[in-house]
Amino acid sequence: MDFFYSYIALAEIYVLLGLSTNLLVGIAGIFTVSQAAVFGVGAYIVAYCLMHDVTGFVPALLLAAAVCVVLNVLVTLPSLRVSGDYFVVTSFGIQLLATAVFVNWTAGTGGANGLPGIPSPDLFGLPIESSQQLVLLTTAGSALGCLAFWLIMRAPFGRLLRAIREDELAVAAAGKGVLRAKVSAAALAGAFAGSAGGIYATFLSFVDPSSFDLDASILLLTMVVVGGARTLAGSVIGPFLLLALPQLLSLIDIPTSIAASARQLIYGVLLIAFMLFRPQGLAGEKL
Amino acid sequence: MLALQLLVNGLVTGCALGVVAISFGLIYATTKLFHVAHAGVYTLSGYLAWSLVGHGVPAIGAMLIAMAAAALLGGLIQGVLYAELERRRATHLVVLIASLGTLAVMQNVIAAVYTPNILQFPLPWSARMVTLGAVRLTWTQILTVVLCLGAFAGIMWFSHRTILGKQIRAVASNPFLAEITRLRPQRVYVTVVAIGSAVVALPGILVPLALGLQPYSGITPLLTATIAMIAGGIGSIGGSFLVAVGIAVLQNMSLLIMPGEWSIGVTFGIFIIFMLFRPTGLFKGR
Amino acid sequence: MIRIALAILALCLGSAAQADDTITFGAILPLTGPGGLIGTQQKLGIQFAMDRINAAGGVHGHKIAVIFEDNQAKPDQSILSFNKLVDLQHLPMIFTSFSGPSLAMAPLATRKHVLMINAGAQADALAKASPYLLNTLPTLGDEAGILTNWLAKSGKKKAAILFENSAAGISGRDNYIATYTAAGGTVVAQEPSQFGQTDFRPALLKLADSHPDVMMVSITAAVQQMAQQFAQLGAKFQVAGTTFFQDPALINDPAAEGFVHTQLQSKVPPELATEFKANYHAEMEFFVRQYYTASNILFVALDKVLTDGKPVTGENLRDAILSIKKFDGLVPVVFNSNTATVPFDIRIIHDKQDQLLEEIK
Numbered sequence: 001m002d003f004f005y006s007y008i009a010l011a012e013i014y015v016l017l018g019l020s021t022n023l024l025v026g027i028a029g030i031f032t033v034s035q036a037a038v039f040g041v042g043a044y045i046v047a048y049c050l051m052h053d054v055t056g057f058v059p060a061l062l063l064a065a066a067v068c069v070v071l072n073v074l075v076t077l078p079s080l081r082v083s084g085d086y087f088v089v090t091s092f093g094i095q096l097l098a099t100a101v102f103v104n105w106t107a108g109t110g111g112a113n114g115l116p117g118i119p120s121p122d123l124f125g126l127p128i129e130s131s132q133q134l135v136l137l138t139t140a141g142s143a144l145g146c147l148a149f150w151l152i153m154r155a156p157f158g159r160l161l162r163a164i165r166e167d168e169l170a171v172a173a174a175g176k177g178v179l180r181a182k183v184s185a186a187a188l189a190g191a192f193a194g195s196a197g198g199i200y201a202t203f204l205s206f207v208d209p210s211s212f213d214l215d216a217s218i219l220l221l222t223m224v225v226v227g228g229a230r231t232l233a234g235s236v237i238g239p240f241l242l243l244a245l246p247q248l249l250s251l252i253d254i255p256t257s258i259a260a261s262a263r264q265l266i267y268g269v270l271l272i273a274f275m276l277f278r279p280q281g282l283a284g285e286k287l
Numbered sequence: 288m289l290a291l292q293l294l295v296n297g298l299v300t301g302c303a304l305g306v307v308a309i310s311f312g313l314i315y316a317t318t319k320l321f322h323v324a325h326a327g328v329y330t331l332s333g334y335l336a337w338s339l340v341g342h343g344v345p346a347i348g349a350m351l352i353a354m355a356a357a358a359l360l361g362g363l364i365q366g367v368l369y370a371e372l373e374r375r376r377a378t379h380l381v382v383l384i385a386s387l388g389t390l391a392v393m394q395n396v397i398a399a400v401y402t403p404n405i406l407q408f409p410l411p412w413s414a415r416m417v418t419l420g421a422v423r424l425t426w427t428q429i430l431t432v433v434l435c436l437g438a439f440a441g442i443m444w445f446s447h448r449t450i451l452g453k454q455i456r457a458v459a460s461n462p463f464l465a466e467i468t469r470l471r472p473q474r475v476y477v478t479v480v481a482i483g484s485a486v487v488a489l490p491g492i493l494v495p496l497a498l499g500l501q502p503y504s505g506i507t508p509l510l511t512a513t514i515a516m517i518a519g520g521i522g523s524i525g526g527s528f529l530v531a532v533g534i535a536v537l538q539n540m541s542l543l544i545m546p547g548e549w550s551i552g553v554t555f556g557i558f559i560i561f562m563l564f565r566p567t568g569l570f571k572g573r
Numbered sequence: 574m575i576r577i578a579l580a581i582l583a584l585c586l587g588s589a590a591q592a593d594d595t596i597t598f599g600a601i602l603p604l605t606g607p608g609g610l611i612g613t614q615q616k617l618g619i620q621f622a623m624d625r626i627n628a629a630g631g632v633h634g635h636k637i638a639v640i641f642e643d644n645q646a647k648p649d650q651s652i653l654s655f656n657k658l659v660d661l662q663h664l665p666m667i668f669t670s671f672s673g674p675s676l677a678m679a680p681l682a683t684r685k686h687v688l689m690i691n692a693g694a695q696a697d698a699l700a701k702a703s704p705y706l707l708n709t710l711p712t713l714g715d716e717a718g719i720l721t722n723w724l725a726k727s728g729k730k731k732a733a734i735l736f737e738n739s740a741a742g743i744s745g746r747d748n749y750i751a752t753y754t755a756a757g758g759t760v761v762a763q764e765p766s767q768f769g770q771t772d773f774r775p776a777l778l779k780l781a782d783s784h785p786d787v788m789m790v791s792i793t794a795a796v797q798q799m800a801q802q803f804a805q806l807g808a809k810f811q812v813a814g815t816t817f818f819q820d821p822a823l824i825n826d827p828a829a830e831g832f833v834h835t836q837l838q839s840k841v842p843p844e845l846a847t848e849f850k851a852n853y854h855a856e857m858e859f860f861v862r863q864y865y866t867a868s869n870i871l872f873v874a875l876d877k878v879l880t881d882g883k884p885v886t887g888e889n890l891r892d893a894i895l896s897i898k899k900f901d902g903l904v905p906v907v908f909n910s911n912t913a914t915v916p917f918d919i920r921i922i923h924d925k926q927d928q929l930l931e932e933i934k
Contacts, residue, residue, distance in 0.1 A: 031380065088383070094559060100555070221384070225384055261399040262399060268392035272368070279375070279381045
């Protein structure tokens with residue numbers, strides 16, 4: 001059972017994280033490959049707090065979310081000055097810079113060694129130890145995130161964001177605060193990513209820079225796109241499917257010497273196929 | 288002298304990086320597509336040359352054949368994949384993801400066929416040293432500078448003096464108008480990507496000649512080169528090349544004052560600051 | 574969702590059918606990605622041992638099988654694979670490598686009473702990570718100390734350090750500094766390189782500029798490239814390293830002339846090397862040997878557990894290894910704790926051969 005629980009827990013963490021990318025890329029139209037970096041910051045903050053007994057789990061999580069809100073606003077600030085493809089590269093650059101910090105700032109993040117032995121989370125003193133309890137935590141977290149996402153989409157704010165993506169100039173001309181809306185979207189996305197990171201750290205009980213690198217950001221983007229952008233269903237389907245894929249592919253009989261690269265290859269082919277034949281993903285709207 | 292040697296090494300690396308930048312820039316300025324799979328073409332051309340040399344083909348022949356194969360591959364990716372996506376009116380994001388998928392396919396085909404081990408070119412002359420004053424260079428480094436500067440000059444000449452080059456610039460600046468005047472953008476795109484791919488095969492062979500072949504190491508030079516392209520000004524061949532050399536020199540020289548692990552971080556940090564204050568680049572495009 | 578359910582069903586049925594005769598173990602190794610070169614060697618080592626023992630009739634008549642999982646040296650993939658192997662396949666023992674993933678899985682191994690055998694990673698934290706994690710090779714702390722003491726005694730008083738920015742590399746660097754300074758030497762410079770990168774020139778230049786007597790190296794990949802670039806520098810100081818210098822490509826390269834390194838004692842009988850080459854078309858390199866040895870240790874333990882009539886669980890296998898203590902094989906391995914002690918040599922690369930300089934007991 002633990003295998004299922006860990007699969008579900010991990011998928012739900014990525015659902016929560018994916019909401020941040022979906023919000024930025026899908027809804028607000030701010031392309032980003034740096035959400036994994038923000039995810040990492042959230043993870044390291046909670047890890048640090050728990051390992052050094054600074055606070056309990058829930059306060060640490062709130063702290064991580066708050067810091068990531070600020071961080072994400074700063075990180076998406078360049079997008080407000082440059083548009084489109086320029087920001088793609090800036091976003092790559094931010095992600096790579098963050099990875100450099102994670103790997104080299106040994107005092108804060110443990111550097112390439114990472115931080116092993118992170119204590120289990122607790123709910124104001126009530127420990128969350130077994131796999132079932134962890135899944136309850138991740139389910140609660142991702143459900144809360146999804147609810148927030150859904151509410152935002154139905155609120156005027158959500159409509160404003162969609163309008164901005166369609167035609168920014170028109171919205172600005174109509175006197176609506178485009179800058180404020182984008183910044184708010186970035187802030188919210190930061191909260192999603194940061195809290196996902198905090199839960200991830202306690203679930204794995206070990207964090208190191210390799211979970212927050214460029215590959216992770218790209219995986220995240222792929223989850224959103226394959227699952228389907230801009231919809232809640234897409235945000236949920238994407239992570240579950242993409243995390244299941246390597247497991248499913250491992251059932252196909254491939255000669256062991258090339259098995260691993262063959263799986264990655266099939267993965268890449270699937271990406272191409274999706275983009276060619278179903279770019280709206282499984283349950284989303286066309287990007 | 289340490290500083291001088293670091294500077295020279297930076298200039299050599301910069302020339303190779305510069306060619307990656309202008310080849311990517313050529314493609315991007317014309318097609319407006321973020322052809323991440325370019326990193327795969329870069330990597331594959333190195334491996335192809337290695338196979339050819341291993342089978343006894345003389346080095347020059349191997350290089351030319353690899354360049355031709357790269358052109359073919361690049362042209363195919365544009366002509367088959369990207370063109371099809373464009374027909375389906377895919378957004379840039381969709382193309383980017385398809386390109387990422389293509390890159391993953393290429394890297395893993397290489398890893399499956401050649402194993403993930405680091406491979407060396409069996410060319411002993413490549414490591415022989417030459418001393419020029421206070422500086423030591425390998426023949427590979429000298430060859431890199433010569434060929435890459437040559438490629439740079441070649442692309443500049445091509446872009447400004449040949450009819451095809453001018454057609455490409457026309458399509459780049461106004462595809463709609465180009466369509467009307469029967470310049471056939473799609474055909475131009477294929478040509479451009481083919482040329483860009485052939486050109487990137489050059490550093491794709493020269494850099495691994497010095498450092499060894501690895502399947503997954505194409506993306507970092509590509510991203511650095513992209514930074515050079517943007518900071519230099521999209522459409523400015525000279526600008527991209529110069530900034531690329533500048534970045535490589537900066538990364539090498541920064542070792543004089545700071546520990547090596549931060550040099551890449553600093554590069555990207557400076558770039559981000561750049562984006563905040565001068566997003567259009569140092570040089571205006573043409 | 575239906576597909577997933579079907580897949581799980583298939584796995585469960587499959588594992589039930591296998592249960593009777595074959596004894597299955599697991600291995601979570603990086604088979605792709607930057608760690609892929611080492612991971613594939615390790616896999617070959619396990620496969621070779623497995624093929625040989627099965628050809629000899631298995632252990633107590635049971636055939637041995639190993640399920641390999643690719644973790645790309647990533648901790649979260651490792652956790653998923655670990656849970657999959659333990660929950661779905663009910664495996665009592667898993668081979669692991671690389672410090673990061675091993676450390677990540679260690680708490681799980683403790684919780685689930687699954688034996689983990691590491692025959693490749695050397696970060697110091699591995700010694701205490703879990704009572705269920707057995708390391709068949711000493712951590713870097715021990716190995717580095719042997720090297721630095723030898724260097725200090727040979728009169729090399731100033732050292733520069735080239736280290737990889739990874740768990741293993743940093744562990745090596747820290748140990749070099751600690752033991753070398755204790756032996757009376759001074760560290761005059763240190764430079765990092767990234768795992769998987771092959772351009773060492775800037776770092777080497779900077780280290781050379783500090784005029785050391787010796788450069789101590791703590792990297793796990795691209796050693797040949799490093800040697801070539803070092804030779805291109807034209808520098809004259811000594812280069813020293815650990816077991817990672819035992820790389821056929823490096824030894825054969827004239828650029829490595831004069832390199833000194835510690836080496837876990839490991840002799841390969843020529844017939845074995847030939848047999849390996851015939852079956853797998855490759856040399857029996859360091860990591861192949863390490864995991865071949867580790868597999869044989871496991872089989873000896875398994876034999877004991879079955880002889881004693883006990884069930885094949887992680888706990889029993891671990892206890893068997895710790896009670897047998899001494900294992901003879903390519904490498905004589907002694908478990909006085911869960912990290913083995915192995916005798917070392919100091920070797921020098923000379924004339925394209927790895928020659929013995931001194932044996933350390």
